[in-house]
Amino acid sequence: MSPVERPDDPRVDAFRALRARESTEVLWAEGPTVVSRALASGVRVRSILLTPSAHDRLSASGALDDVDPSVEVFVAEQRVLNEIVGFDLHRGVIATADRPTLRPLGAVIGGARRLVVLEGLNAPENLGAIARSARALGADGLVLDPTCADPYYRRTVRVSMGEVLHLPIARALLDAAFASLVDAGFAVWALTPRRDATPIGELLATGAPDRLALVLGAEGPGLSEAVLSRIVNVRIPQRDEVDSMNVGHATAAALALVASSTP
Numbered sequence: 001m002s003p004v005e006r007p008d009d010p011r012v013d014a015f016r017a018l019r020a021r022e023s024t025e026v027l028w029a030e031g032p033t034v035v036s037r038a039l040a041s042g043v044r045v046r047s048i049l050l051t052p053s054a055h056d057r058l059s060a061s062g063a064l065d066d067v068d069p070s071v072e073v074f075v076a077e078q079r080v081l082n083e084i085v086g087f088d089l090h091r092g093v094i095a096t097a098d099r100p101t102l103r104p105l106g107a108v109i110g111g112a113r114r115l116v117v118l119e120g121l122n123a124p125e126n127l128g129a130i131a132r133s134a135r136a137l138g139a140d141g142l143v144l145d146p147t148c149a150d151p152y153y154r155r156t157v158r159v160s161m162g163e164v165l166h167l168p169i170a171r172a173l174l175d176a177a178f179a180s181l182v183d184a185g186f187a188v189w190a191l192t193p194r195r196d197a198t199p200i201g202e203l204l205a206t207g208a209p210d211r212l213a214l215v216l217g218a219e220g221p222g223l224s225e226a227v228l229s230r231i232v233n234v235r236i237p238q239r240d241e242v243d244s245m246n247v248g249h250a251t252a253a254a255l256a257l258v259a260s261s262t263p
Contacts, residue, residue, distance in 0.1 A: 001055070004076040007083035012074055014096055015049050018085040018154075027099045028154040029162060031091035036063040037162025044098040047072040051081055054092035099152050100165060105143065105177060108170040109184050112140035113211050114258065116251060117177060117188075119227055120218040121148045128159025129248030130216075135163035137255035138262070142169045143177050143213075174215075174227060186211040189234045190223050191254055193244040197233035200254060204261040214254055219247050 004012055018028070026046075029038035032054055039045060040063075048071065050058070055075050058064050067073065082088050109115070116139050121127055127149050134142060142151070149156060151169050170177075181188050187209035189200075215231065217223035222244070236253050238245065245253065 001073050001075055004049070004074045004080060004084075007076075007080050009084075011072070012049055012076070012084050014047060015084050015094060016086070018094070019087060025099060027097040027152050027165075028157065029095040029097060030089070030093070030154060030158050031161075032057055032061075032063075032093055034158055034162040035093050035095045036061065038095060038097055038157075038165055039063055039067065041100075041162070041165035043100055043165055045071050046096045046098065047074065048093065048095040049074045049076065049081060049084065050093035051076065051078050058093065100169075102151075103141075103168045103170050105170040105172045105180055108141040108143060108168045109180055109186075112168075114139045114255070115141050115143060115181070115186070115213040116255075117143040117145075117174070117181075117213050117215040118148050118217075119145045119174060119215065119223055120221070121216070121247065123219055124149050124153045124156040125159050126219055126246070126248050127151060128156040128164060129246075130251045131156070131160040131164035131167055133248065133252035133255060135160075135166055137252060138259045139167070139255060141167055144169065144171045145174050145177075146171060178231065181213050184211065186213045188213045188215060188231045190215045190228055190231045191235070191250055192217075192222055192228060192233050193235055193238070194228075194233060195235070195240075197235035199237050200234045200257055201237070203232075203234060204257060207263065208258045208261040212258060214251070214258070216247055216251055 029035045052075055116134050151164055157164055191214055
C-alpha cells in the first residue's frame with residue numbers, strides 16, 4: 001500500500017483524466033463490488049487507486065487478501081483521488097486491468113446450455129445490465145454481433161457490477177452464429193414485443209429446451225427483419241398499452257421464465 005498525497009504524483013498517471021481515456025486497451029473497474037469481482041475473475045489487475053475507507057472495506061471483505069504483490073495499490077484521500085481522475089469518484093476505488101480476450105464462437109457455444117445473443121446493442125448501460133442478469137439467471141455466455149457496444153467499456157463493466165468479466169463472450173456475424181447454434185442443438189428464439197409472436201410461456205409449458213439461445217436487439221428498433229424472419233419469434237406478455245420493455249429488463253424476465261421452467 002502506497003500513500004498518495006498530491007494529485008500530481010506521477011505514480012498515478014495511469015488514472016489521470018479518466019473520462020478522456022475510457023475506451024482504451026486498459027480495462028477500468030470502478031467501485032468496491034466491481035473491483036472485487038474483477039479481482040475474482042482472473043483478469044490481470046495492474047493497479048488500484050482507492051480512498052482509506054474503501055481500502056478498509058475491501059480489506060475487511062477479504063478482496064485484497066490474494067492480490068498479487070506486483071499490483072500497485074495507491075491510497076489517497078477523496079479530494080486527491082477526485083483531482084486525479086477528473087470527477088467525483090464517490091465510489092472511492094478504481095482499478096486498471098488487462099482487457100479480457102474475446103473468445104472464439106465455438107468456445108462460447110461449446111459447454112453452454114443458455115446463451116444470450118445480441119444484435120446492434122450499442123448502449124453500454126444496457127449491455128452491462130444484460131450481462132448482470134445473464135450471470136444471475138443462468139446464462140453461460142454472450143454472443144455479440146459486430147455492431148454491439150464494447151463489452152469491456154468502463155460503463156458496461158460498472159453497470160454489470162463486474163459480472164461481464166465472468167462471462168465468456170464472442171463477437172460474430174449472426175448468420176454464422178445461428179448456423180453454429182443450430183448445429184450444436186440449440187433452440188434459437190428471438191425476443192420481440194410484436195403481438196403476433198408466440199408468448200414465451202406457451203413454448204415453456206412442457207419445459208425449457210435443453211439448449212437455448214435468446215436473441216435480442218437494440219433499445220428502440222429491436223431486432224432486424226433479417227433476424228425475425230428466420231428464427232422463432234417469442235414475446236413476454238405485457239399490457240397492450242405499453243409499447244415495449246427495456247431490453248435489459250426483457251432479458252432478465254425471459255431468463256427468469258426459462259430458469260423457472262428448467263428442471
